[in-house]
Amino acid sequence: MTSELFSPLSLRSGQVLGNRIAKAAMEENMAGDGQLPDEQLFTLYRRWAAGGTGLLITGNVMVHAEALTGPGGVVLDEHAPLKPFSDWAKAGKSGGGAIWMQINHPGRQVASDMPGVVWGPSDVGVSLGKHSSRFGRPTAMTPKQIKDTVARYAVTAHRAEQAGFDGVEIHAAHGYLLSQFLSPLVNKRTDRWGGSLENRARMLLDIVRAVRAAVSPSFAVAVKLNSADFQRGGFDAEDARQVIEMLEPLGVDLVELSGGSYESPAMTGRPADDRTQAREAYFLDLAKDLVKTSRLPLMLTGGITRRNTAERVLDSGVAVIGMGTALAVTPDLPDLWRNRREADRQMEPVAWSDKALASAASMARVRHQMRRLARGSRPRPGTHPVFALISERSKQRRALRSYRAWLSKAQGATGR
Numbered sequence: 001m002t003s004e005l006f007s008p009l010s011l012r013s014g015q016v017l018g019n020r021i022a023k024a025a026m027e028e029n030m031a032g033d034g035q036l037p038d039e040q041l042f043t044l045y046r047r048w049a050a051g052g053t054g055l056l057i058t059g060n061v062m063v064h065a066e067a068l069t070g071p072g073g074v075v076l077d078e079h080a081p082l083k084p085f086s087d088w089a090k091a092g093k094s095g096g097g098a099i100w101m102q103i104n105h106p107g108r109q110v111a112s113d114m115p116g117v118v119w120g121p122s123d124v125g126v127s128l129g130k131h132s133s134r135f136g137r138p139t140a141m142t143p144k145q146i147k148d149t150v151a152r153y154a155v156t157a158h159r160a161e162q163a164g165f166d167g168v169e170i171h172a173a174h175g176y177l178l179s180q181f182l183s184p185l186v187n188k189r190t191d192r193w194g195g196s197l198e199n200r201a202r203m204l205l206d207i208v209r210a211v212r213a214a215v216s217p218s219f220a221v222a223v224k225l226n227s228a229d230f231q232r233g234g235f236d237a238e239d240a241r242q243v244i245e246m247l248e249p250l251g252v253d254l255v256e257l258s259g260g261s262y263e264s265p266a267m268t269g270r271p272a273d274d275r276t277q278a279r280e281a282y283f284l285d286l287a288k289d290l291v292k293t294s295r296l297p298l299m300l301t302g303g304i305t306r307r308n309t310a311e312r313v314l315d316s317g318v319a320v321i322g323m324g325t326a327l328a329v330t331p332d333l334p335d336l337w338r339n340r341r342e343a344d345r346q347m348e349p350v351a352w353s354d355k356a357l358a359s360a361a362s363m364a365r366v367r368h369q370m371r372r373l374a375r376g377s378r379p380r381p382g383t384h385p386v387f388a389l390i391s392e393r394s395k396q397r398r399a400l401r402s403y404r405a406w407l408s409k410a411q412g413a414t415g416r
Contacts, residue, residue: 004314005307005321006338009054009297011253013220015166018097019054020314021334024256024301024322025102025169025224027363028059028370029072029399034406035065036084037074042091044374048327049095052334055320056092057169057256060104060176061160063152065410066116069106069176071399076101076156079410082163089164100167100220101160103153107177108138108186115404119145120180121187121194131356146193146203149177154210157221167220170207173258178204179226182243185234201243205250212251222254222299223247227286237286244294256299256322257290259283284313291317305346307337328369329381347381361385364392 009017032038048056062068062075076085092099108120112135120138128134141149157168172178180186181203187194193202204223212221227240244255287300300313301322310321326333330343347365352358365388369379 003307003311003337005310009319011220011297012251013167013253014218015098015220015253017054017320019052019334020320021053021310021337022055022057022299022320022322023048023053023327024258024299024324025057025059025171026324026328026366026370027069027073029070029367029396030371030374031072031074031399032084033402034080035062035068035073035075035403036080037088038084040371040374041074042087043376044370045088045091045099046094047331047373049092049097049099051095051327051332052338053095053327054097054334056097056099057322058088058092058099058101060102060171061156063103063105063156064117064149065407067106067110067119068114068116068403069104069109070111071114071396071403076103076159076163077152078155078159080159082159085160085163085165089166093164093166098166098220100169100222101156101165102169102171102224103156103160104171105149105152105177107180108135109175110136112136113400115407119177121189121200124186124188126175128356140189143191150203150206150210153207154214157211157219158214161215161219167222167253168211168215169222169224169256170204170211171224172204173224173226173256178207179235182226182239183231183235185231197239197242198246201246204243205246208247208250208252220253221251222256223252224256224258227257227259227283227290237289240286241290241293244290244296244298248295252296254299254320255294255296256301256320257283257287258301258322259286284316287313287318288316306342307340310337325366328366328373329379331373331379345379345381350385352385358385361389364388367392 006019030040062073065075065077089099110118118136118138119141122140123138125137126135160168182200187200192199283302297319299320299322300318304310304321304323305326313321325347329347333343350358350362365383365385368383368388372379
């Protein structure tokens with residue numbers, strides 16, 4: 001009997017995913033010159049495309065050149081040349097699956113040494129105790145800045161379709177800008193974008209409408225949403241249920257569920273409030289409840305590494321299995337599962353007591369694996385997290401110098 005894992009999924013847009021396994025977005029931080037994708041990313045995505053996933057979702061692509069999650073971020077705005085993005089899309093589709101571009105704005109989650117802007121719904125900074133100074137102090141967005149940002153998402157989505165991508169995923173999770181607007185702990189506004197959940201969701205809903213209007217009906221539009229922020233008094237599962245309900249009439253194809261932020265890194269299995277300590281499928285319990293009421297297909301990401309776990313998630317009613325770290329270590333894992341085999345190696349979690357530092361080390365170690373794949377090498381899941389973190393910071397310093405020079409030149413040339 002063929003597992004449901006390898007059955008197709010038809011979406012509202014008419015797009016059909018070849019199976020129920022997706023590579024979830026992981027921030028590669030591997031932009032080449034001009035903050036554009038280059039051969040590194042093309043090689044990486046060809047390796048994933050050959051591994052049997054039905055869907056590849058890129059790491060977050062920035063809609064605003066002055067607001068990046070990291071200095072190695074890829075930017076697709078009105079000024080970017082399309083050829084590198086077309087090559088990226090071709091690489092991602094080379095195995096016969098679909099590729100969607102995740103599009104994002106970091107909001108207040110911008111490092112303090114980055115040029116550009118640090119915006120948020122309010123002037124509430126990222127609170128990481130002794131690590132808080134790593135992030136810039138945000139300024140509250142004006143109504144014009146909100147309107148302009150909505151338009152930027154639509155421009156990026158339209159250009160992604162022109163480049164040959166099959167869809168976009170709007171990132172409204174993990175503490176980035178749209179997640180910040182959704183959070184009552186971060187959004188202290190008293191105007192039409194703050195207060196009630198309907199107001200806090202307004203920017204996300206406006207972006208979905210603008211994106212859907214800017215692309216063709218057959219182009220997929222998805223949203224990544226926290227099932228919960230895992231902070232007391234923050235965005236919770238009931239809020240997620242209501243937002244999914246708000247998204248349903250707007251032409252959304254799929255909602256991906258994750259959780260956490262830099263303040264509570266549940267996406268790496270280490271939430272601040274310890275409400276989930278699951279080693280696999282971190283957010284399954286919350287997803288089971290959301291599946292009961294959602295009229296949209298849901299994708300679940302977070303800690304899935306084994307076929308039996310993936311099938312248990314599908315049995316709960318979730319439509320698509322999202323994996324990140326597991327595919328950075330074993331890029332052909334779906335093909336292994338198809339042949340009733342499992343990965344022969346996994347990456348152990350970083351269990352340092354300093355959760356913020358452990359989360360940074362975990363992400364650095366995953367990016368180290370992706371860079372090895374991009375060079376044509378085999379991953380090394382046993383890479384020591386201290387080595388990965390030091391190596392990452394060295395690369396970030398070089399990328400920051402390059403980004404500063406590029407942004408200064410771009411601002412002068414285009415009046416950005």
